[in-house]
Amino acid sequence: MAKFDTVLDQLRIDSSVLMVAFIDLNSGMKLASSGYIKNSEIHTECAVKVIKSELKTIKLLEVEDEIQDIIISTDQIYHLLYPCRGIKDVFIYLIADRSRANLALIRRGLSDTEANLLAILYNENDVQNHGLNVKSALDAHCKWRDRLVAMINGLDESFPIDKASADNECDLGKWLHSVGTSKYGDLPEFVQLMNSHRMFHSCVKQVVDVLKTQGVEAARLELGTNFKKVSAKVQNDIITFFETI
Numbered sequence: 042m043a044k045f046d047t048v049l050d051q052l053r054i055d056s057s058v059l060m061v062a063f064i065d066l067n068s069g070m071k072l073a074s075s076g077y078i079k080n081s082e083i084h085t086e087c088a089v090k091v092i093k094s095e096l097k098t099i100k101l102l103e104v105e106d107e108i109q110d111i112i113i114s115t116d117q118i119y120h121l122l123y124p125c126r127g128i129k130d131v132f133i134y135l136i137a138d139r140s141r142a143n144l145a146l147i148r149r150g151l152s153d154t155e156a157n158l159l160a161i162l163y164n165e166n167d168v169q170n171h172g173l174n175v176k177s178a179l180d181a182h183c184k185w186r187d188r189l190v191a192m193i194n195g196l197d198e199s200f201p202i203d204k205a206s207a208d209n210e211c212d213l214g215k216w217l218h219s220v221g222t223s224k225y226g227d228l229p230e231f232v233q234l235m236n237s238h239r240m241f242h243s244c245v246k247q248v249v250d251v252l253k254t255q256g257v258e259a260a261r262l263e264l265g266t267n268f269k270k271v272s273a274k275v276q277n278d279i280i281t282f283f284e285t286i
Contacts, residue, residue, distance in 0.1 A: 045073030047156045052150050057141035059118075060084075064157065066092060066130040068273035072280065080250050088122055088134045104215075110148065114190060119144065123151045128159065129183060130273070131204055175283035179276060181212040187270050193260045206246035208239045211280075230285045234278040241275045244268045 045063055048099060052061045060076035078084065095111055113120040119142055123133040131149055165225050178271045192200035204210045209218040217235055225231040248268055252260035 043159065045239045046075060047268045048154055049073055049075040052135065052147075052154055055137075055142075055147065055150065057138045057143070058147065059136045059138060061135045064132055064134055065090065065273050065277060066132060067269045068277070070273065070277055072131070072241075072277060075134075084120075084136065087133065088120070088132075091124055092124065092132055093259070105158065112144070112149070114139065119147070121147065121151065123155070125155050125158070128179075135159075140230070175280060177212055178216075178279045178283065180274055181216075182238075182272075182279065185213070185245075189248065190264065193248070193257060193264070195257075202249055205244050208242040211242075214238060214242070225282075225286065228282075228285065230282045233280045234275070237271065237274045237278045241271045244271045 049061045049063060052058050058076065060074065060078045060081060061076035063072045063080075064070070064085060065072055065175065066089060066243075069086060074081075083197075090115070091111060093143040095108060099106075099108065107126065108124050114120075117139055119135075119137040119139050121133075121135040121137070123135070125131045125133065133154060135151065137147055166280065186199050188197050192202075201210065208214045217238060220230060221235075238275035244267055248260055248263045251263045
């Protein structure tokens with residue numbers, strides 16, 4: 042995802058910044074990264090755990106404010122974790138040399154970087170395909186996912202349970218099976234998106250089946266397993282596909 046890489050590269054103009062990455066919280070996958078630090082994968086895994094733990098703590102404390110950022114300071118390093126406000130379940134992870142870093146400037150840079158990343162994702166003048174671009178595709182997927190969660194929690198009685206496994210009934214699926222197939226059916230990135238989207242709806246059906254047979258608590262547990270990973274993969278494949286075209 043070259044556009045994302047280019048945006049992140051701007052943060053590394055500051056020589057104190059050793060590495061910066063754009064990370065999906067659910068899967069732990071790097072959507073883009075710039076720079077290098079030893080054991081970066083381990084650092085990323087730990088950063089995901091820290092964010093999740095903090096979000097859980099905030100929820101338990103019933104704090105309504107959003108997390109602005111999380112800063113972990115060691116003798117030599119700053120670790121900055123910056124949840125993106127405009128992109129659900131995504132955060133920026135930056136590692137800087139503490140001896141050379143200006144923390145205030147780095148935090149301002151993170152805010153600018155988030156705005157630039159959002160501009161790439163949500164620019165209505167970006168690639169448009171009969172009503173669907175990267176923003177509307179991501180929104181369509183997240184809307185369906187969130188409706189399923191709301192249904193399990195008793196907040197959405199209109200969720201179409203009987204169509205849960207159909208991958209051509211949601212807004213994204215309708216586009217994939219019509220305009221998408223006719224225009225981009227031969228692209229490997231499109232085929233990958235089709236497959237992951239089909240797998241996602243298979244997982245939706247599995248969650249619904251668990252709800253019917255085992256109840257609400259079991260369904261909630263099912264949401265936290267393979268369902269989360271497949272949902273995150275669909276989001277990643279949407280971004281990859283629209284970057285390609």
